[in-house]
Amino acid sequence: MLHGPRVTLRGMTRDDLPALWRYNNDLEVELAGGGDPPIPQAYERLRSEFDREWSMGGRDGSRFAIEADGEFIGHCGLFNFNITAHTCELGIGIGDKDYWGKGYGREAIGLLLEYAFNLRNFRRVWLWVHADNERAIRSYRACGFVEEGRLRQHVWSNGHYVDAVYMGILASEWRED
Ligand SMILES: CC(C)(COP(=O)(O)OP(=O)(O)OC[C@H]1O[C@@H](n2cnc3c(N)ncnc32)[C@H](O)[C@@H]1OP(=O)(O)O)[C@@H](O)C(=O)NCCC(=O)NCCS
Numbered sequence: 629m630l631h632g633p634r635v636t637l638r639g640m641t642r643d644d645l646p647a648l649w650r651y652n653n654d655l656e657v658e659l660a661g662g663g664d665p666p667i668p669q670a671y672e673r674l675r676s677e678f679d680r681e682w683s684m685g686g687r688d689g690s691r692f693a694i695e696a697d698g699e700f701i702g703h704c705g706l707f708n709f710n711i712t713a714h715t716c717e718l719g720i721g722i723g724d725k726d727y728w729g730k731g732y733g734r735e736a737i738g739l740l741l742e743y744a745f746n747l748r749n750f751r752r753v754w755l756w757v758h759a760d761n762e763r764a765i766r767s768y769r770a771c772g773f774v775e776e777g778r779l780r781q782h783v784w785s786n787g788h789y790v791d792a793v794y795m796g797i798l799a800s801e802w803r804e805d
Contacts, residue, residue, distance in 0.1 A: 630692070630739040635732055637692035637704065637739050642678065644693050644700040649674050651702065651723025659786050661721045662758045690748075694722065694736045701727045704736050706744055706753070714751035716744060733767045741771060745799045752798050758783060759791035772797045 630637040640648075649671045651657050658666035691705035702722035709716045718740060722733055744750045757764050759778065773795040781789035 630743055632735045632739050634696055635735040635739065636695040637736060638695060639688045640693045645675055645678060647700050657723050660761060696727060696732055704740055716750050716753055718753050718755045729763060734770045737771045741802055745802050752796055754794065754796040756792050756794050758785055759793050768795050772801055
């Protein structure tokens with residue numbers, strides 16, 4: 629649906645599930661992604677969750693599969709919509725570690741921001757990230773996000789507390805290249 633030079637954002641399909649299951653059970657990926665503590669997930673549970681949502685019909689919400697080189701490498705999306713203030717939260721997780729640190733993340737985020745600002749008319753997109761996730765923070769900065777605040781020692785992650793860093797970008801700061 630959304631195409632960049634190397635990355636496509638599209639709806640999730642059943643064929644993506646085996647890779648998603650591997651990513652969801654990869655400790656390194658889970659720890660990097662933040663959010664809930666790593667918890668194992670059986671393939672059958674993932675598939676039944678997908679099938680349940682699928683059977684309801686409609687659209688996929690604002691969640692996208694990230695595809696590169698014809699492969700499903702992760703997912704991203706917009707959520708926590710505030711329709712009064714026109715804000716939303718952005719989340720992303722590239723599960724295939726071979727694609728980390730090579731610019732795929734910033735391309736996917738760029739496509740998602742273009743979607744948020746130009747197609748959905750959001751005014752502000754925000755996110756939060758572990759302070760020790762330097763790769764993610766650098767990628768977000770490259771896309772125009774700025775740090776707006778932090779909650780000190782807010783998250784327990786892999787044996788220690790880390791700060792939660794809040795970052796945001798306004799539509800007026802976003803420009804198409
Ligand atoms: C976060 C994520 C989307 C970033 O995408 P990416 O394609 O890996 O990142 P990019 O290539 O766009 O940018 C990476 C930046 O970090 C730097 N970097 C690469 N590897 C790094 C490492 N091991 N440690 C610190 N910095 C690193 C790169 O040099 C680049 O910075 P620069 O442009 O200032 O030189 C992706 O790594 C990912 O999904 N990781 C796992 C889950 C996760 O962390 N999700 C985010 C939760 S908030």
